[in-house]
Amino acid sequence: MTSTTEQLSTTTLLRFATAGSVDDGKSTLVGRLLHDSKSVLEDQLEAVERVSADRGQDAPDLALLTDGLRAEREQGITIDVAYRYFATARRRFILADTPGHVQYTRNMVTGASTAELAVVLVDARNGVVEQTRRHAAVAALLRVPHVVLAVNKMDLVDYREEVFAEIAEEFTSYATELGVPEITAIPISALAGDNVVDPSANMDWYGGPTVLEHLETVPVSHDLASCPARFPVQYVIRPQTAEHPDYRGYAGQIASGVLRVGEAVTVLPSGRTSVIAGIDALGESVDIAWAPQSVTLRLADDIDISRGDLIAPTASAPATTQDVVATVCHVADQPLSVGARVLIKHTTRTVKAIVKEIPSRLTLDDLSQHPNPGQLVANDIGRVVVRTAEPLALDAYADSRRTGSFLLIDPADGTTLAAGMAGESFASRGEEAVQDDEGWDF
C-alpha cells in the first residue's frame, strides 16, 4: 500500500495536445487512451452507453467522453479545448484535446502553448492533407518539442507498411523543414486498438513504441542548465510582523533555467544589481532551484523591486526593448488593425502598446505570406510590429517559450485579442535548426 503511494507520488507530469478532426478518429483515439489506461470510470462509461443507446447507436460512442458542453453535443462539434487527465504507473498526463477544424486555429494554438508533445492524426487512407500541414505548422510555430504522427485507420489499408512509410516520410520531411526537432511516427488503429496502448498483432514490421509507451518515456525534463535563468516577480512578500520585521522576499515562478544562492543578478528594466541571498522554496530554504518551481527570492541589497520586474543572472540578462517584432495568433472576434492601442501582457508585466505594422498574414496550409493585410481577424496568424510604452525584458520565443510569449489585450473591455511569440516564426531551416534546439526552454 505504501509502495503504491510512493511509486505514484514520484511520477512526472507530461502535458500534451492532440490535433485532428472527428474524421481522423481523434475522439476515438483519446477515448481509447482514457479507456485502455483504465481512466474512464464506470459511471462515465454508463452515461456514454445510456446516451448512445438513446440515440439508437449500437456501441458506446467513445467520442461522447470528450464532448463536454451541451451546445457542442447539440451541434455535434467541439468548440473548445477540453482538458483530460489520466495516469499510468510511470506518469501523470494532462491532455489538451483540441478540435482540428480550420476555424479553431486559436484552440490548437491554446492547447499547444503549454504542450511538451503534440499528437497529429492522419487518416491512412488520405495521407498528409492540408489540415495535417496546418497542424504541423502550429506545432512548429508554438515550438512544441516533440511531435507524434499517429497514422490512424491502418486496419482500413490492410496494415500495409508501405502506406505508413510513405505518409511518415512525407510528414517528417515537412515538419523537419519547419523546425520541429523531434518526430515519431506510429501506425495505429484507434478503433481496433492497434499500437495505442498495446502493441499491434497486425503489424509485425513495426518495431517502435505504442502511443502510450512513447508518452510514458518521452523526456520531459531538459537540460535547464543551458538555458539562461529568468525570474519574473509576481508579488513582494513583506510580513512586517514581530516575528519577521525585516523579511522582504520576491515571489515568483522560475520561468526558465536554474537559480543559485550567491549568484549575481540584475533586475530589469531598472538594471540594478544584487546577489541572491536566499531561496525559499515553499517552506524550505534551498541553495538551488529551477524551472518551473515557485519560490521566493531574497536579495543581499535592499533595492526597489515590484511586480512586473524580471530578475536574471547578470551574466545572461536579456536586453530590454520597446519594439516588439513577433508572430501572433489572433484569437478574438473583433479584428486587430494597424494603429490599434492595446495592452501587452508579458510575464507579470502589463504595459500600454500600439500596433505599428502588420507586415504579413500567414496561411498555415501552405505557409504562403500575404503582405500588409491591414488587419487580422479571428484565427489569423500574422507578423506584427508593436511599440510599447515601457521597456520589456523580452526573449526570443525560440529561446524561451515562457519569456518570449505575450498577450495583446483590448484595454476597453479586457478581451484577449492575440497570442504573441517574439522573434522569428519558425526555427531556421537546415543546420541552424539543430543549434536552436539546444536553447529551447520548456
Place this chain on the structure above:
Amino acid sequence: MTTAAHLHDTAADADAPYALSHLDALESEAVHIFREVAGEFEKPVILFSGGKDSIVMLHLALKAFAPAPVPFALLHVDTGHNFPEVIEYRDRTVAEHGLRLHVASVQEYIDAGKLKERPDGTRNPLQTVPLTEAIQQLKFDAVFGGGRRDEEKARAKERVFSLRDEFSQWDPRRQRPELWQLYNGRHAPGEHVRVFPLSNWTELDVWQYIDREGIELPEIYFAHERDVFLRNGMWLTAGEWGGPKDTETVEKRLIRYRTVGDMSCTGAVDSDATTLDAVIAEIAVSRLTERGATRADDKLSEAAMEDRKREGYF
C-alpha cells in the same frame, strides 16, 4: 520510420537532474495562480467549505505567501445542512491561522422568504443566490474555487480564470483562451473572476498531496459507523435536515465520505479506510468518479453541471 525518436534515453526521467514530481509541478502551478491573483486583484476571497479541495487550496495559499499571512479572506456558503464535524474543523482552522471568515447562509435566505426549499430537500442548487449576493455586497473581484477539471465534463473546458458577469453567470462563449501561463483577469466593474488553482489536479493528486503535506482533514473523510439510509442509490446521513422519509429505512453502516457538501445530497461510500494510505489505495482502484459516487444533484440530467455553472454555481 522515426527521426530522433528512438535515440532518446528511455530510462525513467526521474533520474534527470532537474525533474519535478507531478505533485511538485501541480503545487508550483497552483502557487503561481494564487500569486497572480494577489498581484492583480483588489479584493480576492477563497471559497471555503471545509471540504478537502478547499482545505488544500488554503494550504497552498498559506505556503504561497509565507512567512506573511494569507492576503485573502474566506467565504463559506452555508447550506444549513452541514456536517457538524466540518463546521468544527472550519472554525478551528480559521482561528488557528488568524483568518477572516464570511458566511453566506442559505437558511437565512429561506427564513426571509427569498429562497424556497425544494421538494427533494436538496439545497445545493440554492447556494447560487447567496453566493452571488455575497460577492456583490462584499465587492470581491476574484473568487477562488476548488473546482477541478477532472470532476465533470462541463468542468473539463473551464478556464483557470473564469469570467463571470454581475449575476455570476458563466457564458462559455465569453471565456478567454488561456495560453502559456498568462492569465488575463481584466473585468468590468461588477463582474468578477472565478479562479481555480486546482484545475489540473485529479482526486488522487489531492489525496496524495494531503498525505505528503500531512494536512489534517475533517474526520468524516475516514471510515466510521453512521446511521444512513438509501436514496437514489446513495447512502445519505439520517438527520434533522429531512431524511429519511417513511419508506426509507435507517441502518448503521461502516462508511466514509469522498466529498463534503450539503448533507441532503452528499452520499457516503462503503469503506473501511481509516487512514490516508488506505483512502489513497481505495481511490486508486475505484471504478466510480467522485461526483458519480457521491453527488445526487449531478445525476439530475446529462447537462446538470453545465446548467448550474451558467447560473453562477461554483
